[in-house]
Each structure stands twice: as structure tokens, then as C-alpha cells.
Amino acid sequence: MNPDLLHQILDDLHEHRVSVSEAMNRLRTLPFEDLGFAHVDHHRHLRQGAPEVIFCAGKTPAQVTAIAARILAGGSNVLATRADDRIYEALRPLHPKAVYNPAGRLVTIQIYEPPPLKGTVLVVSAGTSDIPVAEEAAGTARALGSPVDTLYDVGVAGLHRLLDKAECLFKARVLVVVAGMEGALASVVGGLVAKPVIAVPTSTGYGASFGGLSALLAMLNSCASGVSVVNIDNGFGGGYTAHMINLLGEENEERISHAVPAGREPHP
Secondary structure: OOHHHHHHHHHHHHHHHHHHHHHHOOOOOOOHHHHHHHHEOOOOOHHHHOOEEEOOOOOOOOHHHHHHHHHHHHOOEEEEHHHHHHHHHHHHHHHEEEEEEEEEEEEEEOOOOOOOOOEEEEEEEEEEEHHHHHHHHHHHHHHHHHOOOOOOOOOHHHHHHHOOOOHHHOOOEEEEEEEEEOOHHHHHOOOOOOOOOEEEEEEEEEOHHEEEEEHHHHOOOOOOOOEEEEOOOOOOOEEEEEHHHHHHHHHHHHHHHHHHHOOOOOOO
16 A cells, blocks of 8 residues: 555544544555455555565466556556566556556556655666666666666677766666676676666577576676676566665665755765
8 A cells, every 4th residue: 555545544534534444444455455366465565665566477467457456446556567468458448647668568557656766777788689678677666766767788799888878877876787698797887886786687698698597697706896686587676676775875865964064065
């Protein structure tokens, strides 16, 4: 359930605008709702700051639609990953704000705008073939409320392409680096910036890449400090983690601003 909606229910109860029984009726689906084939976790928004995300792979359009309808009824936004055209067509009637990102295989329904953040998540891809995973990461972070920039096809085979955009790397608060083949781009970026780097290996590559295993192992063995790794093709995990780090940065900025005496600015 959207925390703002819960706050409104509690406020209405406190001000005697609703009865205890009416408030209980509105809260009856907390912490979860049993749909038979799924238990929709309405409490996740309160625990983690973001609603449950629907992983569409293996689910029928009818199942995805039923879950999304209950998430919307709880006042939360919908993010559906690994979606295809059939899923999108099933979700479209639920709300006019349903948007499909075919490259990232994402469907979003934003019924409210998340609080804006100052920090930027930069998603970097080594090659054009890595863009689907990169778009999943970018779309996930964006749906959760992080400003997102993208920098695509700047792999190490043409390193000048990356260095030409170095200023973009330096301005981001957290970076998601998506690469297949030998996965070297994450180490290169990690050696350039003083920011967290989330490496996402992709299954892009020839036979000896073993479906992304080569990139995964290379990223796990990176000599660059500050590089963390998620699973193969897990753009969602990379984007979600980047957003969480971005949120922590927001809190730290507030703490710094409160600790600095009036008339002085924190050291950059």
C-alpha cells in the first residue's frame, strides 16, 4: 500500500472522519492479499519504499493483470518486468498511463510521481547488443524515482568513445555498467570514478562467453575498487540497487547540509 494512502487512512481515523470499522475495512488487505495463484505483498511499499514488482516470465497475461489490478487498488505504481506485447495489451485497459518499453521489456503504470531525487543514475552499455539489459536497468531506476541518464555503445574496443563522455561519468551519483563478451567495461569505469559501480554481465557473446559466465567471472574478479556485480542479464537488479544507493546519497546530502554552519558550504 502506498504510504501516503495509509497516512490518509490513519489521519481520517484520528480526526474521526471514518469509524474504526471503516478504517479496518480499508486496511483488510494488509500485509498481503491472497489471489489463489499469488500473494500480493501490499506491505512491501511500507517496508522497502517501493511496491512489489511483477516478474512476468512464466505468468499468463491474466495472472499479471490480476496482480497489477490489486497493486493499483492499493494506491501503488506498477512495474512489470520481462513483459512482452501480450502482457502490455492485457495491462493497457487497467489505466491510461500504462507505458511499454519494448527494448527493456518493461511495463509501467505511474499513478503518482515518486519524490524527486537530486542524484543521477548513469546506465552505461558496452555495445548496442547490451541495450535490452541496460534499458531494463534504466527503466527500473526511473520508475522508482531516480533521474537516469544513459550512455550506450562505449565499450573497450573503442575506448575513446567512453573517454569522450568522461564528464557524464563524473557527474553521476551511481553507475550501472552493462557488458557482455569479456565484461571489461566495468573495470575500466570503476577505475575512473569515485562512485559506486554496479556491474551487470550480459549473455551477449560468442561460444566461449558461455552465455555470460565469462563476463560474470571477469566482473567478479575486477581489480577496480567499488565494483559490485549482479547476476547475468539482471538489469532489474542493477537498476533497483542503483536507485537504493541514490536514496542513501540523498539522505547523506541532507545530513551534510544540516551539519554545516550557516554561511558555509560542505567541501565537494
